[in-house]
Amino acid sequence: MPKSLREEVLxxxxxxxxxxxxERRTCAHLDLNRKTIQSWxxxxxxxxxxxxxxxxxxxRLTAEEEDAFYKVANSERFMDAxxxxxxxILAGECTYYASxxxxxxxxxxxxxxxxxxxxxxxxxxxxxxxxxxxxxxxVWAWDVTWLKTDVAGLFKYGYNIIxxxxxxxxxxxxxxxxxxxxxxxxxxxxxxxxKVVPKIIHADNxxxxxxxxxxxxxxSLFVTRSYSRPRCSNDNAFIESWHKTLKHTVGYPAFxxxxxxxxxxxxxxxxxxxxxxxxxxxxxxxxxxxRTGEAIEIYRKRNQTILDAKLKNPLRWRTGKVRYYDxxxxxxxxxxxxxxx
Numbered sequence: 001m002p003k004s005l006r007e008e009v010l011x012x013x014x015x016x017x018x019x020x021x022x023e024r025r026t027c028a029h030l031d032l033n034r035k036t037i038q039s040w041x042x043x044x045x046x047x048x049x050x051x052x053x054x055x056x057x058x059x060r061l062t063a064e065e066e067d068a069f070y071k072v073a074n075s076e077r078f079m080d081a082x083x084x085x086x087x088x089i090l091a092g093e094c095t096y097y098a099s100x101x102x103x104x105x106x107x108x109x110x111x112x113x114x115x116x117x118x119x120x121x122x123x124x125x126x127x128x129x130x131x132x133x134x135x136x137x138x139v140w141a142w143d144v145t146w147l148k149t150d151v152a153g154l155f156k157y158g159y160n161i162i163x164x165x166x167x168x169x170x171x172x173x174x175x176x177x178x179x180x181x182x183x184x185x186x187x188x189x190x191x192x193x194x195k196v197v198p199k200i201i202h203a204d205n206x207x208x209x210x211x212x213x214x215x216x217x218x219x220s221l222f223v224t225r226s227y228s229r230p231r232c233s234n235d236n237a238f239i240e241s242w243h244k245t246l247k248h249t250v251g252y253p254a255f256x257x258x259x260x261x262x263x264x265x266x267x268x269x270x271x272x273x274x275x276x277x278x279x280x281x282x283x284x285x286x287x288x289x290x291r292t293g294e295a296i297e298i299y300r301k302r303n304q305t306i307l308d309a310k311l312k313n314p315l316r317w318r319t320g321k322v323r324y325y326d327x328x329x330x331x332x333x334x335x336x337x338x339x340x341x
Contacts, residue, residue, distance in 0.1 A: 003063060006040050009032070009037075009039065009040075010032065010037070010040055011029075012026075013026050013027070013030075013037060023037070024070065061097075061098055061102065065082055065097065065098075066106055068097065069097035069098060069102075069103065069106060070106055070107075070110065070112075072086075072090070072097070073086050073103055073107070074087045074112070074241060082100075083100040083101075083103040083104050083107070084100045086100070087100045087103065087319050098157070099287065109173075113154075122277055128333040128334065128335055129334050129335070129336065130331055130332070130334075131200065131331065131332050131333075131334050132329065132331050133164045133330040133331070133332065134165070134328070135165055136165045136166055136168070136291055137165075137194070137196045137197075137198050137199075137331060138163050138164070138165060138198060138199050138200065139163075139164045139165070139198060139199065139200045139202060139334075140162065140163055140164070140198045140200070140201050140202070140238045141161075141162050141164060141200075141201075141202040141203065141236055141238050141332075142159070142160060142161040142162070142183075142201065142203050142209075142239060143160060143203060143204060143206075143209075143236060143239040144157050144158065144159050144160075144161065144178055144183075144201075144206065144208055144244070145157070145158045145224055145243045145247075146158075147174070147256055147262055148254070148255040148256065149255050149256050149257070150255045150256070150257050156174055156175070156176065156256055156259060156262045157174065157175050157176070157177065157178045157182075158172065158173075158174050158246075158262075158266060159171075159172060159173045159174070159175065159182060159183060159186050159208075160172050160239060160242060160243075161186070161190060162185070162238055162239050163198075163244050163287075163291070164238055164330050164332060165290075165291075166282065166287045166288075166290035166291040167238070167242070167279055167281065167282060167287045167290070168287040168288065168290075169242070169273060169274055169287075170190055170194060171186055171187070171189065171190030171193075172186075172270055173185075173186045174259065174262045174263045174266050175259075176259060178206075178208055179207075179208055179209070179211070180207065180208040180209075180210075180211020180212070180213045180214040181211075181213050181214075182208070183208045183209070183211065183213075184211075184213045184214045185212045186218050187201075187214065187217065187218070188217065191221070195229050197221050197222075197223060198223060198322065199223070199224060200223070200224045200225075200226055200334055200336075201218060201223055201224070201225055201226070202226040202228075202236060202251070202320050202332065202334060203225075203226075203227060203228070203229070203236065204228040204233070204235070205227055205228060205230055209227065210227075224334075224336050225336065226334035226335055226336050227335055228335070229335070235333065235335075240334075244275075245273070246269065246273075249269065253265060272329065273287070274286065274287050274288050275287075275288050281327070281328050282295065282327045282328075283295065283299060283325040283326050283327045283328075284325065285298055285299075285327075290327060295327065298325075299325045299326055302325045303304070303322075303324050303325055306322055306323070306324075307322065310322060327328060
């Protein structure tokens with residue numbers, strides 16, 4: 001509200017009070033909060049403190065100074081210089097108008113920050129969307145891990161797809177090469193086998209993940225593709241954690257001697273992981289138990305056993321807190337490339 005109008009309202013309220021009308025009734029009539037009126041009565045109360053409001057800044061450049069700085073920056077001499085370079089050159093000549101950030105603001109204000117077509121336009125990462133995973137086959141994450149062979153510098157490649165809800169490895173393959181064609185074949189087989197299409201598939205920025213063949217297939221199913229930020233492995237933490245479990249398990253081979261050897265060992269490991277591995281983030285049940293719902297009864301029995309033990313020996317729980325078994329909620333930050341229709 002303009003300062004003049006605020007002063008007019010305050011004068012009206014003072015007149016009403018002088019006539020015997022309470023401030024509360026007057027504010028109710030004007031549809032104003034009394035706190036607002038009290039704030040206006042303060043010495044600086046007429047100043048609009050809301051974000052984005054016009055404010056007096058004592059150290060701001062005057063219009064003449066701003067024009068002078070803008071003309072110098074747009075002179076032929078500085079046609080190929082950045083604001084930082086312009087400020088540095090002028091400072092070396094004992095001339096200072098303002099900082100480089102101020103020059104950027106001036107250029108943006110005057111719409112003089114247009115992109116030059118000959119150079120690559122800066123790319124902005126899509127804003128992350130926090131997705132809460134509440135059931136199976138909502139979000140799958142996948143990646144490719146390198147498997148050492150008995151020849152130095154030669155690798156086999158393990159393709160892995162994990163379901164974020166229950167950490168089940170829903171699909172895998174081991175190949176001699178790394179390509180998006182292998183990835184597409186794997187996804188076609190897994191989706192056909194499970195007879196389900198996930199809502200989101202998350203991956204990092206590797207070549208197979210960004211490949212045209214796989215991308216076209218997922219887009220044809222209206223699957224939202226999400227990608228990690230460059231050089232941020234934590235954005236795909238679930239599958240990276242699975243790779244650690246894979247390569248740090250007892251019995252992991254120092255190297256694989258053949259493609260058949262790698263596939264045989266992989267198949268045995270995946271069966272153990274899905275059906276026997278007690279996952280810490282799942283409350284120490286197997287991924288398959290979490291997926292089928294058996295985990296609920298297991299949690300109930302465990303928790304009831306602990307509560308019964310507490311009733312028998314309450315002094316052993318000095319703080320009164322009881323550790324209950326349950327699966328941790330799963331939330332993931334996705335950066336969608338395309339959204340399902």
